[in-house]
Amino acid sequence: MKSTRVALLLVLLLAVAVGASGTRPAAAQGQTIKIGVLFDHTGAFAAGGSLNCWRGAKMLIDYVNEKGGVLGKYKIVQVDADGQSKAEVAINEAERLLNAEKVDILAGIYSSAHAVPLAEKVDKQKKFLWITTAIADAVLKDRNLQYTFRPQPNGSLFGENSVQYVAHYSQEKLKKAPRDVRVAIIHEDGPYGTGVAAANEAEAKKQGMQIVLKEGFSIQSPDLSSLVTKLRAARPDVLLHTGYAPDISLFLRQAREQGLRVKIYIGHGAGHSQLDKLKEAFGPDVEGFHTVDPPAAQLIDPKKLRPGVADLTQEMLKRYKAFEPNIPAAQIAPHVSMGFNNMWILLNDVLPRAIQKHGGFSADALAAAARETDIPEGGTLQGYGVKFQPPGHPMAGQNLRAIAAVFQVVEGGLKHVYPPVVASLGNPPVLLPPSSPWAAR
Amino acid sequence: MDPIFLVEAAINGILLGGVLAVLALGLNLIFGVLDIVWIAYVDLVMLAMYAFYFMVQGHGWSVWVAGPATLVVGALLGIAVHLLIISPILTSAPINQLLATGGLLFFLQSFATFLWTTDHRSVRLSLPSVEIGGIFLPFTRVIPFAISILAMLALYLFLRHTYIGTAIRAVSQDRDAMALMGANPQRVYVVTSAVGGAMAGLAATLLSFQYSVHPFFGGQFGPLTFMICVLGGLGNMVGAFVASFVMSEIIAIGGVMFSTEMGYVIAFVVFIVVMFARPGGILARRE
Numbered sequence: 001m002k003s004t005r006v007a008l009l010l011v012l013l014l015a016v017a018v019g020a021s022g023t024r025p026a027a028a029q030g031q032t033i034k035i036g037v038l039f040d041h042t043g044a045f046a047a048g049g050s051l052n053c054w055r056g057a058k059m060l061i062d063y064v065n066e067k068g069g070v071l072g073k074y075k076i077v078q079v080d081a082d083g084q085s086k087a088e089v090a091i092n093e094a095e096r097l098l099n100a101e102k103v104d105i106l107a108g109i110y111s112s113a114h115a116v117p118l119a120e121k122v123d124k125q126k127k128f129l130w131i132t133t134a135i136a137d138a139v140l141k142d143r144n145l146q147y148t149f150r151p152q153p154n155g156s157l158f159g160e161n162s163v164q165y166v167a168h169y170s171q172e173k174l175k176k177a178p179r180d181v182r183v184a185i186i187h188e189d190g191p192y193g194t195g196v197a198a199a200n201e202a203e204a205k206k207q208g209m210q211i212v213l214k215e216g217f218s219i220q221s222p223d224l225s226s227l228v229t230k231l232r233a234a235r236p237d238v239l240l241h242t243g244y245a246p247d248i249s250l251f252l253r254q255a256r257e258q259g260l261r262v263k264i265y266i267g268h269g270a271g272h273s274q275l276d277k278l279k280e281a282f283g284p285d286v287e288g289f290h291t292v293d294p295p296a297a298q299l300i301d302p303k304k305l306r307p308g309v310a311d312l313t314q315e316m317l318k319r320y321k322a323f324e325p326n327i328p329a330a331q332i333a334p335h336v337s338m339g340f341n342n343m344w345i346l347l348n349d350v351l352p353r354a355i356q357k358h359g360g361f362s363a364d365a366l367a368a369a370a371r372e373t374d375i376p377e378g379g380t381l382q383g384y385g386v387k388f389q390p391p392g393h394p395m396a397g398q399n400l401r402a403i404a405a406v407f408q409v410v411e412g413g414l415k416h417v418y419p420p421v422v423a424s425l426g427n428p429p430v431l432l433p434p435s436s437p438w439a440a441r
Numbered sequence: 442m443d444p445i446f447l448v449e450a451a452i453n454g455i456l457l458g459g460v461l462a463v464l465a466l467g468l469n470l471i472f473g474v475l476d477i478v479w480i481a482y483v484d485l486v487m488l489a490m491y492a493f494y495f496m497v498q499g500h501g502w503s504v505w506v507a508g509p510a511t512l513v514v515g516a517l518l519g520i521a522v523h524l525l526i527i528s529p530i531l532t533s534a535p536i537n538q539l540l541a542t543g544g545l546l547f548f549l550q551s552f553a554t555f556l557w558t559t560d561h562r563s564v565r566l567s568l569p570s571v572e573i574g575g576i577f578l579p580f581t582r583v584i585p586f587a588i589s590i591l592a593m594l595a596l597y598l599f600l601r602h603t604y605i606g607t608a609i610r611a612v613s614q615d616r617d618a619m620a621l622m623g624a625n626p627q628r629v630y631v632v633t634s635a636v637g638g639a640m641a642g643l644a645a646t647l648l649s650f651q652y653s654v655h656p657f658f659g660g661q662f663g664p665l666t667f668m669i670c671v672l673g674g675l676g677n678m679v680g681a682f683v684a685s686f687v688m689s690e691i692i693a694i695g696g697v698m699f700s701t702e703m704g705y706v707i708a709f710v711v712f713i714v715v716m717f718a719r720p721g722g723i724l725a726r727r728e
Binding site for chain 2: 047
């Protein structure tokens, strides 16, 4: 009797030990991998790109499952959650996915305001977080997170690139040296806007430009007319704007009606990249607008990509038609590529290595596999390579090969115009056209 | 800064105040009579904005037809909310009333998301602006301001010079005494809800000149509208009118003199200070 009890106790202890180890051998996990996909399906962020990111991620997961799953045998079980564009809801949903749904991987996250608190909480639980979208430096900077990885370019790249683009074309288009260019920077006051604006400011100072105004605002502000008034008083040549979605529409309307006129208008991602939505609000007046985001897969010259990669872009475009049958390829937001491509990196590169080399898909195995990721330039749909900053680096977990592209709306569609490595237009218009209601004449 | 920009900010504050006043008066009218705060009031505005959008963009109606039709939609929504949600809880504990109207808010937001997705929809009205001495006056703000002032005047005349308006004021002063006089408060409640709903419809029309509609539009104006109602004194129509302009001026001028965010910070500080000094609102009588 006593020996039976001892045997039972040993079995129990063994079971607890296996359960607590967190390193489940692949064979014992069945043939499925559970991925929690957390985006904002409702609230202000949904139409600002979050929904398009989710669509991209879902299309890729469906595609991989149709091909037999990861390594041809591990099917992905996608568990969706809605952050509702509220940080507290996103955090609660992440907790639910990790601890109630017991997902193996948490992926997605659109808003940096959600990603900043969430990344630390998830990392402390030693769970694997794969950020497809949120860009703020603050998500990773000086936190030395061990289980959080972001293939997406970080906010500083956005802020630097837009200013470098202006400097690159200032003499040719503005007929001014960079030091004579008057720049105004406005931004939403969360980590996303604040981070991009800080990079705008630092780069503008480096280029010797004149910063005539830098100001933040809340995306919930019901009125931005005083900001427009100050911008008119500051008389900028270039307006650098980082916002989400409804605030962008409100600002542009009030700017148009209050007579704000600039030569170059550059938005930074989010609502500025949802060209179909901008067109619905402003029609053809959006011609000449800029946005900054990771390159859109469908705008990249297939010859610049590794063999076979461009075929996936066609797959993405084909599947996107199920969501938006009437949007031409040149108007599809880069957020679709972010969801699709960054999920592809996870399922095509990190997960297979974790299973084959590190014995499964525990957080430790996934983190080890991610640290070994080494995709060269041209190896992903969005053109960039992937190599994550190692532990101990100030930006540990950030893809150091990611790039941000400047887009301009030309002839009604988005075109890559900077940096030269992705530019599809050698000599973009840069300036707002004379017909634009926001154009300085 | 050139003083002309301060003048422009002050004018912008007045123009914003007109629309805020319509929102606050509709909500305050309902509170004054029914003694219930419709937390979901600005979400009714959101529904009415969708109605206006679909009439103009979907069916090609003129704004002069769609505007009055939106008032009717607002009035019907007001009656529906009263009969379905408010009437059964009129005598319930305040917390239950708050939970019911708060629940309505979430329902309306989810319902709108379900029906129309999270897309932002704009009525593409392209009205000109006039420039006077370097100050831009956009007609998309001047026209709503003028209409809102006329509407408030009409509301004042309605409450002062009509039989039902007098009844509404009587119920707002003492609903029990009104019942003892043999009047039917239920009828007054329905009419008040219809008038409050029509004001929501009017606000929806005016806001559609300047704002995109989306299911979460209420979050943009809801807190400010409640703050104005409380600052003016819940149920106090004149107080709400004055508070609308006080807040909008602080936001506009504070925004230009300091920063956009600071304009709101100052407005909130003023609100807190006034609440300490005059808890009944800026026009409340000292006891």
